[in-house]
Amino acid sequence: MINEKIKNTIRDLIWLADETKTNFVSYADNEIKIRFRKAFQNKEIIIPEIKETAEKTEKKEEVLSQPKKIIKSERVGFIYLISTKTKRYFVNEGAAIKEGDILAVINSMKIEYPIKSPYTGKIKRIFVDNAQPVEYGQTLFEIE
Amino acid sequence: MKEKLFEKILIANRGEIALRIIRTCKDLGIKSIIVHSTADTESFPVKFADSAICIGPEKSMQSYLNIPAIISAAEVSNAEAVHPGYGFLAENSEFVEICKQCNLVFIGPDSTVMNLMGNKSNARDTVKKAGFPVIPGSDKVIETIEEAKSFAKKIGYPIIIKASAGGGGRGMRVVNNETELEVAFNSAKKEAMEAFKNDSIYIEKYFKYAHHIEVQILADKYKNVIHLGERDCSIQRRHQKLLEETPSPFLNDKVRNEICEVAVGIARAVNYENAGTIEFLVDEKKNFYFMEMNTRIQVEHPITEERTGIDIVKWQILISAGYKLPFKQQDIKFIKHSIECRINAEDPDNNFMPNTGKIINCHFPNGIGVRMDSHIYEHYDVPPYYDSLLGKLIVSGYNRREAISRLNRALDEIIITGLKTTIPFHKKIINNIDFIDGNYTTNFITKLLSKGV
Numbered sequence: 001m002i003n004e005k006i007k008n009t010i011r012d013l014i015w016l017a018d019e020t021k022t023n024f025v026s027y028a029d030n031e032i033k034i035r036f037r038k039a040f041q042n043k044e045i046i047i048p049e050i051k052e053t054a055e056k057t058e059k060k061e062e063v064l065s066q067p068k069k070i071i072k073s074e075r076v077g078f079i080y081l082i083s084t085k086t087k088r089y090f091v092n093e094g095a096a097i098k099e100g101d102i103l104a105v106i107n108s109m110k111i112e113y114p115i116k117s118p119y120t121g122k123i124k125r126i127f128v129d130n131a132q133p134v135e136y137g138q139t140l141f142e143i144e
Numbered sequence: 145m146k147e148k149l150f151e152k153i154l155i156a157n158r159g160e161i162a163l164r165i166i167r168t169c170k171d172l173g174i175k176s177i178i179v180h181s182t183a184d185t186e187s188f189p190v191k192f193a194d195s196a197i198c199i200g201p202e203k204s205m206q207s208y209l210n211i212p213a214i215i216s217a218a219e220v221s222n223a224e225a226v227h228p229g230y231g232f233l234a235e236n237s238e239f240v241e242i243c244k245q246c247n248l249v250f251i252g253p254d255s256t257v258m259n260l261m262g263n264k265s266n267a268r269d270t271v272k273k274a275g276f277p278v279i280p281g282s283d284k285v286i287e288t289i290e291e292a293k294s295f296a297k298k299i300g301y302p303i304i305i306k307a308s309a310g311g312g313g314r315g316m317r318v319v320n321n322e323t324e325l326e327v328a329f330n331s332a333k334k335e336a337m338e339a340f341k342n343d344s345i346y347i348e349k350y351f352k353y354a355h356h357i358e359v360q361i362l363a364d365k366y367k368n369v370i371h372l373g374e375r376d377c378s379i380q381r382r383h384q385k386l387l388e389e390t391p392s393p394f395l396n397d398k399v400r401n402e403i404c405e406v407a408v409g410i411a412r413a414v415n416y417e418n419a420g421t422i423e424f425l426v427d428e429k430k431n432f433y434f435m436e437m438n439t440r441i442q443v444e445h446p447i448t449e450e451r452t453g454i455d456i457v458k459w460q461i462l463i464s465a466g467y468k469l470p471f472k473q474q475d476i477k478f479i480k481h482s483i484e485c486r487i488n489a490e491d492p493d494n495n496f497m498p499n500t501g502k503i504i505n506c507h508f509p510n511g512i513g514v515r516m517d518s519h520i521y522e523h524y525d526v527p528p529y530y531d532s533l534l535g536k537l538i539v540s541g542y543n544r545r546e547a548i549s550r551l552n553r554a555l556d557e558i559i560i561t562g563l564k565t566t567i568p569f570h571k572k573i574i575n576n577i578d579f580i581d582g583n584y585t586t587n588f589i590t591k592l593l594s595k596g597v
Contacts, residue, residue, distance in 0.1 A: 076199050076216040108216040109246075133220035135198040136213065137182055 077108030157229030181207035393582025
C-alpha cells in the first residue's frame, strides 16, 4: 500500500516541479516525507524517507530515469474502458498487457476505434474515467 | 421556425476571428467551445472560450480542416451550432451538409446556396440570368482567332484571355489592341495546354484601373434582406487586401445606392440567408459588375460594424437561430467613416516575406474611435502553420479626415516587437497624397511600391 502511495506521490511531485518549473519540491504527512530535487543535467534525484519501519525495503530508484510509456488519444470522442460485449473493463491498473491488446475504445461519430497498446508491460495508471470525453493528445494510459 | 437561442456554440476557427466570435457569444450569454490544434494550446481563444477541445496536430489538414474531429468535438461538448469564421471550412458545402446530418446548426447559408454562389461560373450565370450586370465576357470557350477578334471588338479593348481550367495567373494574357491579339491568343492556349492539359480559353473585359467594392448583406429566414453599405477594398497587393474603408471615397450617393440595391437584388434572387458579401468591380466611369459572393463573415466586417453600430456576428447567430431581423433598410443609419488596417507578420522591406516567432513587446492603441481585433499578446509565439494576420486595427470618425488622422495616431501607438509587421507600410499608405485625396484604384500599391517607398 505505502509503496503505491510513494510512487504516486513521487509522480505528482515530478509533475508539479515540471509544471511550476521549480527545481525543488517536497511532500510530507504522518506516513511519508519526500523531498524531490532536480539535479544538474536535468537528472532527477528523489529521496523518499519512510517513517514507518515496515516498508524500509522500498527500492529507491524504482521509478527513476526510464522514459515514460504514455499512450495518448489520437482522436476526439468518448472513451469507453468497459467492453460493451463482456461488460467488464478491458484492463485495470496493475494488469499485465501485451503489445496489441485492446485497452479501451473511443467512440467518435458513432464509430468505435479500439486503442491498442504499442507496449508489452503493466498498466501503471489509467488517467481517464469510463465514458468521459477525450481530446486529441490527451494522456490516457501509462505503461511500465 | 421557432426562435430559441443556442446555449452552446462551437467555434471551428482560430486567431482573431475565433476571439471575435467568442466575444459576441459572451455578449449573448452563449457558452463558447473552441476547437484547436496542438500549436494553439497557448492561444487567447483557447484561454477565453468557456471550454476548449484539442482536435489534432499543427497542420490544418489534421485539425482545423478535420471534419470528423470537429463534429466529434461538437458531440462531446453538446454544442448546438458551429460558427466557421472565415477561411478553413467556412465555404465548404460538404461540411455544411455533414453538420446538417448531425443535427448541428451551421452558422451561415445552406449548402445549396453555398454551392451556387461559391462556384464562380455558376454564380456568374445565375446573376446574369437574374438580370444583374456581370463583367462582360464570352460566357463560352473561344475556339478560333477570328472568333476572338470579333468578340474583342464587341466588348472593346483591353481584354483579358483566361484559361477555362486555369488559376494562379497561368494562361492569362492582357491584350490592349487587335495587333497584340493573335500572339497572345496562341501563347495563352499553349500555356494553358502545358499547365492544365486543356487549351480552352475564354475572354473577359479587362479593367486596368478598377475599384474593388463589396456590399455587406444580412438576410433572415423570412425573406427580409437588407444591406449595411459598401466597403472599398481596392488597396490590395497581389489580390490580398491590406486596408479597407467605408464609405468608399470613390462612389457618389447615386452609385452607392444603386450598387447596394443590386446587391440586395442578387441576394434575393438566390434566396440567400445569413450574412454575406457581394463583390463588385467598378470601372473608372463608375459602371459596376458582379464579381463573386462570399458566403461567410469577412475579415474586414468590423468597419461596417463601426459605421452602422450593428454587430454582424451577433446577427449571423440570431438569424441561424431563427430570429427575424428587427430593422428595415431605412432603420440602418450610416454614421461613421471607418478604416481597417490588416496588421500582418510580414516584412514590407523584404517583399512582404512572412515571419514567425515570439512577440516580445505588445501594446495596442486605444482611445476614442479605436478598435483592435487581435489575438496576440506579449511573449505569444506566432505559429508558422497558419496565415500571417496578427490583428486588425479599426478606427472610425465622423468623417474621412478625422478617421485618417485617428489612424495615424493609432498606428503610432501600436507596439509590436520581435517580429516584422506591416505597420510601417500602413503609415506610408495613409500618408500618400492619392490616398488622402481618396483617389486610388487596385493599382495603388503597385504604384506606391514602384516609387521605392
